[in-house]
Amino acid sequence: MTENSPARPFLEVLSGCRQPSPPLWMMRQAGRYLPEYREVRARADGFLDLCFTPELAAEVTLQPIRRFSFDAAIIFSDILVIPYALGRAVRFEAGEGPRLDPLDTPAKIEGLNTVADFATLEPVYEALRLVRAELAGEIALIGFCGAPWTVATYMVAGHGTPDQAPARMLAYRHPEAFAKIIDVLVESSIHHLLGQLQAGADAVQLFDTWAGVLSPREFTRWSVEPTRRIVEGVRAKAPGAKIIGFPRGAGALLSDYVDATGVDAVSIDWTAAPSLIRDEIQSKVAVQGNLDPLALIAGGNALDQAVDDVLSSYASGRLIFNLGHGIQPETPIAHVEQMVRRVRDFRG
Amino acid sequence: MTENSPARPFLEVLSGCRQPSPPLWMMRQAGRYLPEYREVRARADGFLDLCFTPELAAEVTLQPIRRFSFDAAIIFSDILVIPYALGRAVRFEAGEGPRLDPLDTPAKIEGLNTVADFATLEPVYEALRLVRAELAGEIALIGFCGAPWTVATYMVAGHGTPDQAPARMLAYRHPEAFAKIIDVLVESSIHHLLGQLQAGADAVQLFDTWAGVLSPREFTRWSVEPTRRIVEGVRAKAPGAKIIGFPRGAGALLSDYVDATGVDAVSIDWTAAPSLIRDEIQSKVAVQGNLDPLALIAGGNALDQAVDDVLSSYASGRLIFNLGHGIQPETPIAHVEQMVRRVRDFRG
Numbered sequence: 001m002t003e004n005s006p007a008r009p010f011l012e013v014l015s016g017c018r019q020p021s022p023p024l025w026m027m028r029q030a031g032r033y034l035p036e037y038r039e040v041r042a043r044a045d046g047f048l049d050l051c052f053t054p055e056l057a058a059e060v061t062l063q064p065i066r067r068f069s070f071d072a073a074i075i076f077s078d079i080l081v082i083p084y085a086l087g088r089a090v091r092f093e094a095g096e097g098p099r100l101d102p103l104d105t106p107a108k109i110e111g112l113n114t115v116a117d118f119a120t121l122e123p124v125y126e127a128l129r130l131v132r133a134e135l136a137g138e139i140a141l142i143g144f145c146g147a148p149w150t151v152a153t154y155m156v157a158g159h160g161t162p163d164q165a166p167a168r169m170l171a172y173r174h175p176e177a178f179a180k181i182i183d184v185l186v187e188s189s190i191h192h193l194l195g196q197l198q199a200g201a202d203a204v205q206l207f208d209t210w211a212g213v214l215s216p217r218e219f220t221r222w223s224v225e226p227t228r229r230i231v232e233g234v235r236a237k238a239p240g241a242k243i244i245g246f247p248r249g250a251g252a253l254l255s256d257y258v259d260a261t262g263v264d265a266v267s268i269d270w271t272a273a274p275s276l277i278r279d280e281i282q283s284k285v286a287v288q289g290n291l292d293p294l295a296l297i298a299g300g301n302a303l304d305q306a307v308d309d310v311l312s313s314y315a316s317g318r319l320i321f322n323l324g325h326g327i328q329p330e331t332p333i334a335h336v337e338q339m340v341r342r343v344r345d346f347r348g
Numbered sequence: 349m350t351e352n353s354p355a356r357p358f359l360e361v362l363s364g365c366r367q368p369s370p371p372l373w374m375m376r377q378a379g380r381y382l383p384e385y386r387e388v389r390a391r392a393d394g395f396l397d398l399c400f401t402p403e404l405a406a407e408v409t410l411q412p413i414r415r416f417s418f419d420a421a422i423i424f425s426d427i428l429v430i431p432y433a434l435g436r437a438v439r440f441e442a443g444e445g446p447r448l449d450p451l452d453t454p455a456k457i458e459g460l461n462t463v464a465d466f467a468t469l470e471p472v473y474e475a476l477r478l479v480r481a482e483l484a485g486e487i488a489l490i491g492f493c494g495a496p497w498t499v500a501t502y503m504v505a506g507h508g509t510p511d512q513a514p515a516r517m518l519a520y521r522h523p524e525a526f527a528k529i530i531d532v533l534v535e536s537s538i539h540h541l542l543g544q545l546q547a548g549a550d551a552v553q554l555f556d557t558w559a560g561v562l563s564p565r566e567f568t569r570w571s572v573e574p575t576r577r578i579v580e581g582v583r584a585k586a587p588g589a590k591i592i593g594f595p596r597g598a599g600a601l602l603s604d605y606v607d608a609t610g611v612d613a614v615s616i617d618w619t620a621a622p623s624l625i626r627d628e629i630q631s632k633v634a635v636q637g638n639l640d641p642l643a644l645i646a647g648g649n650a651l652d653q654a655v656d657d658v659l660s661s662y663a664s665g666r667l668i669f670n671l672g673h674g675i676q677p678e679t680p681i682a683h684v685e686q687m688v689r690r691v692r693d694f695r696g
Contacts, residue, residue: 162510165642168640169642169645172646172650173648173650175650212597212619213619214619215619215643215657216620216621216657216661217657249560249599251597251599251600251620251621252600252620252624253619253621256621270563271561271564271597271599271601272599272600273564273599273601273603273604274564275600292563294513294520295520295563297517302520302523306563306565309563309564313564
């Protein structure tokens, strides 16, 4: 960034500089709550086709920026593109969530490819280049992948489950076999994040959506340690790369995660305890979050109060305003506008 | 308790005295993993009939005590007996979980009975009296109810959901209507817990299974404050009553819960952070938990290690060894025996 570059508040916060008006974006901001997304989605031959068609992926990535002037765009993709590049069958069926062939025995894991076919992911990098070329200079571009634990939970079970029991059980019964899945995902994730950074991403986020179901020992082994290796591996080739971690539901284990992994920021969900976050987390790294997506659906006074709670809890430190989880399809656009106005009007 | 009473390690811990060998019981210890339970269950005309037939409820309550010599029996009942006593239709259908008529609009809530028919619950008290008469003096007897927030989530949605979105949304959109449900449950819970204490319970537990989905503001309003009122209401008529809270998934908000509610102990789930629990919780109250029920299914080294982790994390303070959530039906009995041996052999 040269002296003449426009200010990029999102990156300023990641670099350690609190902004009086916190930068703002939303997890899943390119999504079904937007009619213009649904229109493009209808033109694609399924969800993966949308992810892997650069022009379409770039278009839906840019839509929420045009509509809401967010401070960051996140590339439209999915955490399951890595299992797909590893040769696992990945299907997205309407209304059902993702389906994979379960990888739930040591024998099956023995046959897992150890190197992904990264040519498969080239359209993601091309989409990033297209977005980068279109984005105004002050808007940051975020790449991402799923953290190994969370991606593994889907690979093992073959689908989402309420508590990820299949992966947790495999990890208890066959820790060495499970570690092989994790190791493959660590290496693939490093490669994929570097590819996204080279294609124009200003920062990357690691989504560990299911970190919160693990005991402390398992959290260290399957969430913290793989994330630490990814951060180290990415920075070995891209020194100073900005990395956001999101170990959702980590609760009071978040402090260990921050200390051990070396991330620049953590996303927090809406159940986080403000005193812990301020004292033990925000003193070390930036914090991103954490509006309850249901408050965004509810709107009205409940939304205003929830926005104000986030700001009063965290805006005195390094804060990137966001949701505590992805925006849901039934969210009214007027409520997003209400939230954006309230955050933009804030000066702390 | 006179000087000649046998020692009751479970109550000693609740009263502030650490035991070198932690007392032990399991949430859902009377349940489907036991063949003798399945045999009695088959004789009852449905799940509620089992709860409301004192001889059968007492029998299944005593089964795990006979088999494993646990330090506490918990009366066999259900958190939905209170909605049932409030006149709500409650059905337990095989393999489906509970079903209620949804209470999901202000108009429906307007019609909610404000006083429960406590005669309906008389069989629960009779079951407690039967168990008390059969229990050896050193075994404690626990009564329980669901905490208002958790019971309300089922009453509003009419069934279990992964994130209790229906109740959370109602609470955002119509906080006054939702507060009426909570107020009715607070009063009913006080009455029901007092009934259980009068019938012979030595302690009571408040299960707030869904506390962990709430933002800090909502956690204070819907979990902490109703629990505080229940603790106060019970102790007003039963001074010194021993009360255990279980706000599952409260994470770092647990400290606020302990400070505000006045409970004697908290149950913690397996994802709790040991340093937080030791420094901020166990220094004030007893802790009950927190073996991962999946480790109990897994058995072997994973189970030994998980048991040892609980003991090394918490047995230096006031600990009641338990699971972090209820035992699951597929758990092998041999694994429960392995756990019991390992805990009983421990001296800290």
